[in-house]
Each structure stands twice: as C-alpha cells, then as structure tokens.
Amino acid sequence: MEQGHYDNMMEELLTQAPDLYRNFTQIDRDLFNEIVERATPYIQKKVTFWRKPIEPGVRVVITLRFLVTGDSYKSLQYLFRVAHNTISHIVPETCRAIVAVFGDEELQVPPTPEARQEVAWGFEERWSFPHVIGAIDGKNIRLCNSPKGGTHYFNYKKFYSMVLLAVADASYKFLYVDVGAIGS
Template identity: 75%
Template sequence: MEQGHHDNLVEELSTEAPDLYKNFIRIDRGLFNEIGERVTPYIEKKLTYWRKSIKPGLRVAITLRFLAMGDSYKSLQYSFWVAHNTISYIIPETCRGIVAAFEDEELQVPQTPEAWQEVARVFEEWWNFPHVIGAIYGKHIKLRNPPRGGMHYFNYKKFYSMTRLAEMLLQEGANLPQPEALQGQPNGSHVDYLLVGDDAFPLRNYLMKPYTKRGLTRRNGFATTGEVGHAGWWRTPSGF
C-alpha cells in the first residue's frame, strides 16, 4: 500500500501541484481532510496481530477516485495497491460513512414548495436566473441491476444507475412550487420552477436545456461564445 498512489502521487500532488491534486481526487486537500476526519469513526478498523488495517485516508481516496472516474476495482487495485476484493468492501462502506457523516447538513432534498423556493432564491441571487431549483450534470454511478429491475434503472448512457430524482419529477412527487409569474412581471405568464442541464438531457416541463447547436445560426437563435445569456439560447416546453 505504501507504493500506491495515496502515499506517493497523491501526497506529492497535494504539496507540489494543488490543481492537479484536485483534478485527480476532484476536491481540494482541505475538503479531503475534513471528509476523512468526519468519516473516520464510521470506517476505521482496529489493528490486529493478524493484519494491518487500511487507514481511513486511503479508504476515502480510493472511494473518491472511484466516484470521480468510475474505475473498475481491478484497475484501482494497481493504483492503490489494495486487493480488488478488499476494495469491493471499502467503497460501499465508505459511501455509507460519508452519508452518515454529512446527510444532516449536505444531502437534504427540499421537501416543501417553500424550501424549493428558497433554493431558487439563492440560485437567482448568485446567477441572476429566476425559478431555477438546481443544475444537473450527467454523472452516473454504475450499479448492478437490482433483482426484477428490468429496464427501470437503465440510463441514456447505456448502463444501470439510480434515477430517483427523475422518478420523483416525472411523477410530480418532488413537491415543487406551483408555476408563478416572474418577479417584476405580475401580469406575465406563469413560469415553472425547473432544473437546468446540458443538451444531453431530454426536454421536460421541469428541465430547461440549451438548443442544440446543430444547424443553428445567429439569425435563428444560436448564441456564440460570450452570449450565453441570449434569450434564444435556452428552451423549455413553454418556450421560456
């Protein structure tokens, strides 16, 4: 394990090249240390006469690398010098530890229209974009299809992953606020509260996406670089 990435490459990057460290682990060293400290009570193993325990920091590094890149367990074993069958236990256990350590403050999904409106208020304050309850990106964590799962968990990237948020939105179970007129336009059309995503996502009432660039010109609504705020660049079923 001392020959693996965690005790060599990762440590060197953290002191010599912080940007590359963040690119490799996907978070900076300060946040990594905080996660390690808070998750340690859930994942630390006792040292015994029979085996040397794997340190919490290494467990967290393996898990974050897996979540960031989707590497196979066998690929990770060569990177971190930890057997792939051991990694198969480390990653689920560490994920459970992260959820247990952070769920009360970081992983709470709004449950009421008022809570969603507060999210939209902050988003508009930061980005000057009204009625947005979040931005999504197509990062999926692979999983085995559950028994009798059929195609229920099969995503557009051609593998299985969890899609609970999509289910809630499609079934109108997310408890979003009702459509309202935009601030400053009390007599205007009512606009849905929605997510924003890139062109990989399907167009939905709850999802705004950009027009595809294929075949578009400036004349029919294409915004060039630096003109992302062009009114014709985004589309929703309602045309907003």
Template identity: 80%
Template sequence: MEIFLRGLFSEIVERVTPYIEKKVTFWRKSIEPGLRVAITLCFLAVGDSYKSLQYSFQVAHNTISCIVPETCRTIIAAYRDEELQMPQTPEAWQEVAQGFEEWWNFPHVTGGIDGKHISLRNPPRGGTHYFNYKKFYSMVLLAIADASYKFLYVNVGAIGSESDGGVFAQT
C-alpha cells in the same frame, strides 16, 4: 482548485475516521482511513475494477471489495443530513427555481433529474428483473440536483428492468 480538493479530502477523512479506522493487531497492520477514502473516491470517480485498483494502491482486490462499500456507507451517513436536503417549504422551492433562472435562464425549473444504470452481477434468484434494455444487469440510481449541481434527492436500488417512469413513480 487543487487546494480546495485537498481540503475537502482532508475534511472527508477527518469526518469518517472514527467509523472506518481499524485497530492494528499482532496479525496485521490496518489500512489507514486516508487510504480507505482515497481508494473509495478513486473507485467512484473512475469506475476502475477492484483488480485494477489493487495495482494502483497496493491493496488486495478482495480487501478493496470490503473497503469501498463500508466507506461509501460511512460517507453517506456523515454527510446525509447536511448535503442531501430536499426543500420542504414553498420558499425553499422558489429559491431552487430562482437558481435555475439566474444561472441557466430556465424559469420555473425546480430540479434537474436523471438516472444511471449501475452495472452489477445478477443477484441470486434475480432472474431477469435486473436485466435492462441495454442488455446488461443493473440497478438504477435516480437523482435530482439543483442549479449548482448539489443533490436534492437520491434514490438507489430500483431494478434495472424497470422503466424510467416506474422508477420515478416509486420515489
């Protein structure tokens, strides 16, 4: 498993390097693409704050606050077409359903769906739109996955106060 993860990490770095690599200047040394990807993946996996990550990676928190969003956008752009593929034909949907029946003994299931509230600061002029029933400001991530946990569909950006049914209806 460890060898697989190293290979996957190397593949991600190789794919995104042309887009996130910065030039070394007279004033500063750039942060290597591998370190940018490592910081981003650690942030996504663990959910540590930028302040906490600055001690682990020896990179200032304000720099990390720029690295993480940029690297996320780049990873999404690099993998979107091959990794996030919603089935388009009845046969493709049958294949997804077959996976659920074979792996999990759930017949006639075409996807597992769930949502997650992503905590955030209330945006300017956000009012109470982003304030959710859990009593914090958030944005909703909604995802559908197949039987092998691969995402078929992802929607991020619904306001936190919206109901699950409302978020689903807008996807």
C-alpha cells in the same frame, strides 16, 4: 500499499501542484482531511494479528476516485495497491460513512414550495432547463456476494451490486443521496 498513489503521488501533488491535487480528488485538501477525520470512526479497522488495516485516508481516496472516474475496482487496485475484492467492500462502506456523517447537514431536500422554486430557477438560469427541481443519476457499485447472499444483489448487468442514487441541484450540490439499495 507504500508504492500506491496515496503514499506517493498525493503528497507530491499537494506540495508541488495543489490544483492537480484538487483535480485528482475533486476536493481541496481541507475538505479531504475533514471527510477522513469525521468518517474515521465508521471506517477505521482494528489492527489484528493477521493484518494491518487499510488506513481511512486510503479508503476515502479510493472511494473518491471510484466515484469521480468510474474506474473499475480492478483498475483501482493497481493505482492504490489494494486488492479489487477489498475495494469492493471499501467503496460501499465509505459511501455509507460519508452519508452518515454529512447527510443531515449537507443533504437537504428543499422542504418548501419556495425552496423548490429556487432550485428550479437555478436550472432555468444556468442551464436553460425550466421546471427542473433536480438532476438524478445512479451508479451500480460492484460488490462480492456473500456465501449466503442469494440473488438479491444480482443486477441486470449480470454482476452483484448495490445502488448509489443521487439528486443534485443546478450547481452540482447534492440534495439527496441513497446508498445501499439492492442491485437488482
């Protein structure tokens, strides 16, 4: 892992080209550090006799790169020097941790008709789409099926996955996120 992007390129970008750091992670260093700090209790693994755990910062950046680029786990394994089957556990776990930590304060579905109207005005003003109160999209997050997992997570694309579903306003702010629904 010492030769991966996290240990080398991210620090280099931060010191020499902060705008490229933001392009790589899609967030600034302060927000990245806050996510790592607040998600660590959920994603930090214990050091054991058999392995040294992957540090929370690596887990967060792998997840961000997966969500930003849509790269496969096999592609990401070469960038971060973490096995693709390990990444298949890291991404869903880190997504759940981020939602658990930030969900109540950052994800707020407009509770009143006036608030929903404000979101609709944002879509009409910015994108010329009237009567829209959210842009929705989803992503199948590939995972390894457990030995007793059955076919619940086997999806129409012929692989095991869980679903990440999100609704955003006209300014790309998430209004709702759901991570963990079965892939089928």
